[in-house]
Amino acid sequence: MLYFLLKRLGVMLLTALCLTFVVFFLTNLYPNLEKVAKLEGTQRMTDAQVASFLAKNGYTQPVFTRYGEWLGVLPGFTYTHEDGKVTGRCIRKGMPAAEAPSRCGVLQGDFGWSVVFKDEVGPIVWKRLGLTGKLMLWVLIVMIPSALIIGILAGMREGSRTDRTLSTFSIATTATPEYVSGVILIVVFSSSVVGLKWFKGTATSAMDGANFENFFLPVMTIALYGMGYIARMTRASMAEVMTAQYIRTARLKGVSFRNIVLKHALRNALIAPFTVIMLQFPWLLTGVVIVETLFNYKGFGWLLVQAAGNNDIEMLLSVGIVSVIVVLVTQLISDIGYVYLNPRIRIN
């Protein structure tokens, strides 16, 4: 078990390294750097001005050197201006050059400086992650129980009318991406033309105080898309369990249908959905980005869009790290949890 965990941890680190390098490489291509220069300076910079800006800020170093600086294994870039003033990667504005550390990177716990938000990357990411965490928590609270109930009700009597109706519902929700269901929900529940005007069409106010009125639509939008898939997996797993020998035995012994479902079938039927729910997290991340854009909720997904749209290199790298951790940790949990839930499987 320990060996397994160590190996997974190693793979995780390697994946994070490769992924951040790919992000680093793509964001540091010259046209993208030009964008950064124009964002920092003015839109009307000449090519020569852009080149000199990039040189002064260390963007012209080889990409591996810069990646090493970002990681914190190489000393940060410094530049001595004509008047003797020293600026550099690790020297924040208003800080004397002598006091600045020589290395500042991820290994030193410094995630860098966001050129879009003009602030340290670390605290911004934490703040936005907290907001998205709140959204996700409610999504999970709504999504998982309803998906499991739908799946179990549909799967316990395969082919019945309940099954047909619920299966169609879950197929319909998987066929409706967030940007479609979000639009439909806004039209139905909040548009001033035809709608019921029950809820608010934006969730900006939910960042400070979430209530039913401003938080229901974003939560439902994400939950609906994920719900259908989990429900279908639960249904398939439940339907399979219901045809097993021990269920037939229980039925022949005269156990009531209710008890068969609740005491015999349920536990075994929930093993597969557990994995599916865990593997849903990366998908939910995409949903979060869409919904936060649609409902103007400034969380992690909104941050990703802002950073990517303006080529905020160091912010994007941190966003990349966070998402890779989310993906790989959920995979790990699903693998370990699977072993505990299903004693027939052994890790080796």
Next chain:
Amino acid sequence: MEPLTWGQIILAILNQLMPVWIGMIVVFALSIRFKRRLGLYGKLFDNPVGMFGFALVLFWVLCALFADMIITQDPLVQVSGMKNKLPGTPLRGAHDVYYLLGGDNLARDVFSRLISGSKTVLSIAPAATLFAFMVGITLGLPAGYYGGWLDTLLSFLANLVLAFPVILLFYLLVTPEIRATGVVTWVAGVLFIFPVIFVWTFMFSRWRISPHVLTWVAAPIVIVMLMFYFGTVFEMDPFVGIWTTVMGHLNQGNPFGEWMVTTWHEHQPLVSLGLGPEKLNIFVAVVFVNSPTIFRIVRGLTMDIQTRDYVAAAQTRGEGPWYIMLWEILPNARGPLIVDFCLRIGYTTILLGTLGFFGLGLSPESPDWGATINDGRKLLAIYIHPALPPALSLMSLVLGLNLLADGLREESLKD
């Protein structure tokens, strides 16, 4: 002129869609008549759910095919005075011409944009899915069959791509800046060679002892595919390209060499898919995102199937590994792959919509559904008619594909 009532709007739309109805009736009549002879496709018509899904998909396919006959306006033309007009508003100054589903924020006809949008979606989504399958199959088969370091390496790469948040990847890969650097061309160069490799290996492994088949069938097909490959990805003809490069290189410094180089740059490829840089960019991004998942499915199926007796029999006969992979394992994995193909076209459609929703890829003018939804959502509190039709269309197409996949799965499990 009076605006149309809702009944008249519906009638007008149904009338406008006449080619689609005729096409659907013909396809359904023929398919049901000959369903016993059509294999798995024919069995679909015994399954109500699958048939309904097929009808939805067929509807949109025919809409895309007959788009030019169906649309009432040019989807890109803005008509003054039609901004945000409600469905059924008559076009100013024209007789008997209406904006059937109203005008959008830029005074363009929502109905015509909707129908033209189906053309974009249905030309990219199935083709991109097919390419992703070629990549996934060509890499997944050896990974599952040989195992070992090849499997470890390819699985690591696949998991790496899957660990990327899709939207971050799109934001990194689908931008004008990236197109300017040529990264897209190189990724396309790697991804698009796989269909050529696949087709060549597929035919070579089977007919390697009969040279006339290879010379007269396999080689011409692969050469044409290669010409398409170079034309689409590098916008050059392999023949003209190689010839001018060699001659230009030999004659460096004199006018003939320069003339050759100019010819190289100005020469249009003989054949090409004609995607253009923007569509190629989208295509590459979508194939790149989809192929790791398909790789994992194919790898899993291969590992399962290679333990079967007929594979052992083929190995004993002395068949080559690629023959076994492509002619023994792949045909027996077709069931799950066909089902996944349908589902994945739906997923690709959703991805294309996501790209449009974030304004990535195609020009803002283009009528694709995702972009239209994104334009319409900003005014959703006041006008709902620009955003709702594309949203419902996208939903119905994906729903149709999912139901079709479900029907196919049920029918293929029956025997």
